[in-house]
Amino acid sequence: MSATSTVAALAGLPVDTSDLLAWVTGRSPPPRHSEGLNDPMSVAALAHFVLLAQEAEGDAVAKATLNALRLLLDDREEARIWGRDDLVLFGSAFRAAKRRLAEPYPAPTLLAVAERLLEVHAELEIAPVGGRSLATLDGRQLIVDPRTFGTIWLLACHLPAALLAAGFTSQIIPSFVCLPKLLGLTARDLAGDLEKRLGDAALAGLKELDAVERLDANLPKELGVTRRSKLPALMRLEAAYPGIRIPAIARLLKISPQGAAKLASQAREMRGHPY
Structure with missing residues (x-):
């Protein structure tokens, strides 16, 4: 749930882990489900993408954890109910990022991962949603600008798998979704930022385990x-x-x-x- 909360913040969907827990345990609908049309996507769809990105063949621990969570709440069904349009809008870019970030890396280093992240970020494109026409009380028609979408949250979903593919980690670590909101100008700067963020995430994970x-x-x-x-x-x-x-x-x-x-x-x- 902390991973979903982290990725949601990058997507412009601030949500607390306690609200996610209430949803997962069946005490409420998805967070922000009734907060209007300003959100870039539904929390249900985002949570589904986060979990989907962490599926790894041959990782028995990750598979067992995901299966247990889906007994509590099936993210696939929830995404179909609450975020069907989001699955269509972001699905192609999600699959493209997964494919590119899983390709072989030249070295098991954060610098190599950072270089790939910047490459994929430049390649990704999500078509904006068309503008909307609104009628005012006095009869005028207003055209709202099309909605556009950032893709850093999408890269964050795949960061644990990218670190595994690069050989930097030995298995998927769900909490390693900690990208900055802006990737920076150079791969070296991003690698330094990742080093600190991953260290903080690892320390927080150890405290949670304790x-x-x-x-x-x-x-x-x-x-x-x-x-x-x-x-x-x-x-x-x-x-x-x-x-x-x-x-x-x-x-x-x-x-x-x-x-x-x-x-x-x-x-x-x-x-x-x-x-």
Whole structure:
């Protein structure tokens, strides 16, 4: 969710991770879904592009993580519901960027990645949406300028895969989507900027991992349940996705909604956390 929030900011869609969490856990529609026509695209479509860019063949961890998330919320279906036009508008540029950024690199360095990013950024083009005609209260017709779109957010989606393709990382790291809003004039400047941003993202990721491990360590050790009970798994799930709803619990733990509700009640008694 932090990756989606980072990319959304680059796309001009400021959204908090808590709002994304509410959507993923089934407590609300996508963030900004009712905020008018000024957004360049829907958050649902953007989240779909972020996840789609992180699909990597042969990466079992990434595949398992994505499959688990899609049991909570299917980004593909959400994008079709809330952002069908965005899939068409940005789809071609998304695929072109993915193809170019996955091509072989001359060296496993940030400089090589920066050079490729600047090349692809210069190549990408997204057709502007046509101007709109509006009628004023006094009967006049106004023509609103066509909407144009930046593409740095799109490159950010693919940055984790580009770092992997260059040999800079050994697997997809979802949080490594941290491009600046302006790429700069030279590849060397961009490489220096990337070095700092990736370092900050890695440090933030380690802190988040420490927090999750502390939550796990503080879970009750003696639950008084059998080995087959899903209660320990649910309590870890709730630590990772606070506020998760009963239907999502049922899908993830592969139990009936009635069983999920009963399990949630047991967890409330153990931890005092409402579902």
